[in-house]
Amino acid sequence: MHKTIDLENIIKNILLLFSITAILILSLIVIFLFNEGLPTFQHVGVLDFLMGDKWIPAENLYGAFPFIISTLLVTLGALLIAVPLGISCAIFLAEIAPGWARELVRPAIELLAGIPSIIYGVFALVVIVDLIKISFNLATGETIIAGSIILAVMILPIVISISQDSIDAVPRTYREGSYAMGATDWQTISRVVVPAARRGIIAGVILGCGRAIGETMAVVLVIGNVEKLPLSLLDSGEALTSAILLEMGEAVIGSLHYNALFCLGIIPFIIVLFLSIISSRLVSKRVSRFG
Amino acid sequence: MIQANTSDKIAKAWLWLSAVFIIIALLSVLGYVFIRGADSLSLSFFLDMPKNNWREGGILPAIIGSLIVVSIALLFATPTGVGAAIYLTEFTREGRLTRLIRIAADSLNAVPSIVFGLFGLALFVFYLKDFTGGPSLLSAGLTLGFMILPTVIRTSEVAMRTIPFSEKMESYGLGASKLQTIRNIVLPGSLPGIITGLILGMGRAIGETAPIIFMVALNPVIPKSIFGSGNTLTTQLYYLAMEGISMDVAFGTALTLIVIILILNYSTRALNKYFSRNLRR
Amino acid sequence: MEYKNKIMVRGLNLWYSGKQALKDVCVDIQEKRVTAIIGPSGCGKSTFVRCLNRMNDLVEAVRITGEVFLDGILDGKNIYDPDVNVVELRRRVGMLFQSPNPFPMSVYDNVAYGPRIHGEKDKEELDEIVEWSLKSAALWDEVKDRLNKSALDLSGGQQQRLCIARTLAVKPEVVLFDEPCSALDPIATGKIEDLIHELKKQYTIVIVTHNMQQAARVADYTGYFLLGEMIEFGKTKQIFENPKEKSTEDYITGRFG
Numbered sequence: 001m002h003k004t005i006d007l008e009n010i011i012k013n014i015l016l017l018f019s020i021t022a023i024l025i026l027s028l029i030v031i032f033l034f035n036e037g038l039p040t041f042q043h044v045g046v047l048d049f050l051m052g053d054k055w056i057p058a059e060n061l062y063g064a065f066p067f068i069i070s071t072l073l074v075t076l077g078a079l080l081i082a083v084p085l086g087i088s089c090a091i092f093l094a095e096i097a098p099g100w101a102r103e104l105v106r107p108a109i110e111l112l113a114g115i116p117s118i119i120y121g122v123f124a125l126v127v128i129v130d131l132i133k134i135s136f137n138l139a140t141g142e143t144i145i146a147g148s149i150i151l152a153v154m155i156l157p158i159v160i161s162i163s164q165d166s167i168d169a170v171p172r173t174y175r176e177g178s179y180a181m182g183a184t185d186w187q188t189i190s191r192v193v194v195p196a197a198r199r200g201i202i203a204g205v206i207l208g209c210g211r212a213i214g215e216t217m218a219v220v221l222v223i224g225n226v227e228k229l230p231l232s233l234l235d236s237g238e239a240l241t242s243a244i245l246l247e248m249g250e251a252v253i254g255s256l257h258y259n260a261l262f263c264l265g266i267i268p269f270i271i272v273l274f275l276s277i278i279s280s281r282l283v284s285k286r287v288s289r290f291g
Numbered sequence: 292m293i294q295a296n297t298s299d300k301i302a303k304a305w306l307w308l309s310a311v312f313i314i315i316a317l318l319s320v321l322g323y324v325f326i327r328g329a330d331s332l333s334l335s336f337f338l339d340m341p342k343n344n345w346r347e348g349g350i351l352p353a354i355i356g357s358l359i360v361v362s363i364a365l366l367f368a369t370p371t372g373v374g375a376a377i378y379l380t381e382f383t384r385e386g387r388l389t390r391l392i393r394i395a396a397d398s399l400n401a402v403p404s405i406v407f408g409l410f411g412l413a414l415f416v417f418y419l420k421d422f423t424g425g426p427s428l429l430s431a432g433l434t435l436g437f438m439i440l441p442t443v444i445r446t447s448e449v450a451m452r453t454i455p456f457s458e459k460m461e462s463y464g465l466g467a468s469k470l471q472t473i474r475n476i477v478l479p480g481s482l483p484g485i486i487t488g489l490i491l492g493m494g495r496a497i498g499e500t501a502p503i504i505f506m507v508a509l510n511p512v513i514p515k516s517i518f519g520s521g522n523t524l525t526t527q528l529y530y531l532a533m534e535g536i537s538m539d540v541a542f543g544t545a546l547t548l549i550v551i552i553l554i555l556n557y558s559t560r561a562l563n564k565y566f567s568r569n570l571r572r
Numbered sequence: 573m574e575y576k577n578k579i580m581v582r583g584l585n586l587w588y589s590g591k592q593a594l595k596d597v598c599v600d601i602q603e604k605r606v607t608a609i610i611g612p613s614g615c616g617k618s619t620f621v622r623c624l625n626r627m628n629d630l631v632e633a634v635r636i637t638g639e640v641f642l643d644g645i646l647d648g649k650n651i652y653d654p655d656v657n658v659v660e661l662r663r664r665v666g667m668l669f670q671s672p673n674p675f676p677m678s679v680y681d682n683v684a685y686g687p688r689i690h691g692e693k694d695k696e697e698l699d700e701i702v703e704w705s706l707k708s709a710a711l712w713d714e715v716k717d718r719l720n721k722s723a724l725d726l727s728g729g730q731q732q733r734l735c736i737a738r739t740l741a742v743k744p745e746v747v748l749f750d751e752p753c754s755a756l757d758p759i760a761t762g763k764i765e766d767l768i769h770e771l772k773k774q775y776t777i778v779i780v781t782h783n784m785q786q787a788a789r790v791a792d793y794t795g796y797f798l799l800g801e802m803i804e805f806g807k808t809k810q811i812f813e814n815p816k817e818k819s820t821e822d823y824i825t826g827r828f829g
Binding site for chain 1: 295296298299302303305306307308309310312313314316317319320321323324327370371372374375377378379382391392395396397398399400401402403404405406407408409410412413414417437440441444468469470494497498499500501504505525528529532533538541542545548549552553556
């Protein structure tokens with residue numbers, strides 16, 4: 001008996017160690033990011049870093065503003081496309097799709113979610129970039145809008161599945177009450193069901209937003225990668241993630257350039273973490289009490 | 292009245308359209324990759340070494356590299372993730388610690404892939420260079436292992452929680468110890484879910500590029516050991532597309548990757564069907 | 573004074589997933605009277621009442637034959653005619669459910685919901701309708717100072733009266749009550765029963781109840797259902813004091829159900 005309990009204790013402690021690994025890894029990421037990134041500010045002011053509009057490592061200029069704007073614009077564009085489309089598809093699946101349509105669309109969404117980002121990037125490079133170039137008569141199709149389009153396709157699965165779960169969670173009694181008063185399907189959906197599912201839908205959108213901000217491979221191939229400040233969706237740009245990817249190969253370890261790139265990484269890291277926390281807070285109380 | 296019915300019809304048409312768009316998006320991407328990449332595929336494509344800067348030959352090193360890297364990731368994530376899940380479900384109650392672990396796992400899941408790349412670079416390639424061989428397949432595998440850990444923990448935990456309390460009670464009632472119960476009741480019962488989770492993790496690991504982009508070498512040789520560097524299907528695909536070397540080989544690589552992922556995807560479905568038929572749960 | 577028939581049901585049959593739940597139901601329901609439908613659990617009373625406003629259409633595996641005519645509604649056509657406007661039908665035939673189900677909105681928005689979906693946009697009109705409906709449901713005094721607060725904060729009894737106000741706001745002619753008091757305490761139940769007594773001056777009321785005493789208190793007419801068939805129908809006094817069918821007598825006297 002004694003032996004079994006000792007063995008059990010040993011195993012318990014080993015497993016405890018395994019469990020803490022997640023916390024450990026997250027802590028290590030934070031430590032390394034900040035350890036390698038913060039030294040930047042010994043040479044570059046925080047405001048200069050965030051608001052400076054010239055990024056020229058050779059001249060020790062590290063203004064990340066163009067990257068921040070590019071990331072903002074490409075994400076906004078992606079949301080503009082994916083949010084209406086995603087919520088509509090979620091409503092479709094939850095409220096009006098016949099069985100066969102559901103059987104077709106749900107697996108399609110799962111497949112879309114499973115396609116590697118690099119493949120989306122390469123597809124966008126050969127198909128979307130040319131389409132943009134021709135449609136808008138531009139010198140090159142490698143633009144922010146190309147990035148937005150492919151990002152929208154990539155974040156649709158998240159937006160759809162979380163929104164659909166929320167809409168499904170709205171009690172049937174609300175729908176019944178609405179129909180009993182002579183409301184049409186669309187009136188019931190738009191005035192009662194979707195408002196009641198508001199919280200969960202917003203959570204889904206926020207997570208999609210986080211995914212778009214953090215995405216690298218699909219964006220870097222199509223966004224153009226020019227280090228000037230983009231002024232519209234039809235301009236080329238360079239996202240934060242793209243900058244890190246492209247320049248790390250040339251940066252010497254321990255150099256200011258190296259530190260600055262880690263510092264760039266801190267920005268999406270913090271933003272995405274923050275969004276993730278807000279999103280889970282929203283999901284824990286899914287059905288809204290107040291319309 | 293007529294107005295309400297008309298807007299109802301218009302709204303429904305739009306909702307159908309949105310679903311159609313999803314299908315079109317999927318077919319476009321998959322379809323293009325299939326059509327463009329199919330020509331490149333052949334047995335020699337899979338088994339030969341690339342020659343002449345990828346303009347001839349095959350992509351064998353990338354395939355081997357991907358397999359090695361994913362295996363290392365699984366070797367790390369499986370015991371750690373399943374172990375953590377066992378701890379969370381069997382050895383402890385909900386409290387500060389478990390909530391912290393969950394928050395950490397969820398947050399880890401949200402970390403952008405390029406940040407994992409930076410982290411892996413700093414930790415495995417520089418700090419632990421003497422243990423990992425610097426920019427090696429081992430570093431890449433471990434980085435990916437860290438990345439898929441939350442997935443394995445979550446799916447294993449869910450699978451274990453579906454084991455009804457009554458079954459465990461029966462086991463204890465017969466005099467079994469906690470370890471025996473775990474080994475004989477919990478693990479076998481949750482195996483389908485755990486395996487599904489592992490396959491999901493595999494699918495994710497094999498498709499990632501950014502976390503390992505700084506640790507691979509693009510010279511097309513077969514790595515001699517995990518301490519040496521190699522490349523993977525994903526990084527090779529990035530390199531070929533970015534440098535514009537050969538779009539045909541690029542799409543052949545992409546198609547290979549997609550086929551592997553489709554096989555993994557299909558096998559989770561098949562496994563779920565098999566297990567739900569054979570385990571009356 | 574003789575009242576007209578408001579609802580006429582002829583040969584109503586209903587199958588749910590192949591199993592027959594209503595058998596050849598024929599009945600005439602008088603206007604501006606309260607008609608109670610009683611019977612043991614699962615006998616089809618709720619199913620029957622839901623046929624009167626076609627709420628059973630929302631359930632997928634349902635098949636219905638027979639006819640239902642409503643005097644003065646849809647030009648007296650059979651409501652199961654294929655070209656009937658179901659939306660209009662449900663405006664004229666309102667329904668209260670077993671558990672109060674106010675929308676997660678303010679009290680005001682709950683009551684204004686019906687008029688809004690039927691096209692009313694004028695704020696003053698809506699204000700009037702809301703006040704009038706809440707007064708008709710004997711709820712106005714309790715909520716007039718908190719119209720913009722969430723309806724979910726009201727008590728169970730208040731929520732049910734809110735649902736009544738909501739239903740009345742679209743000015744129906746028939747109101748169907750599907751076990752409206754089963755989730756309420758005796759005091760709240762009493763208030764609702766008093767309200768029904770008032771409402772029958774204006775509306776034709778059908779109430780499903782598993783509580784025989786309630787039927788005896790509230791209803792002018794009573795129909796007794798068993799296994800999907802209407803066994804007996806008549807004035808409440810006659811059904812309870814002098815039932816014609818043995819089955820009715822057995823149920824009333826509590827031998828089963």
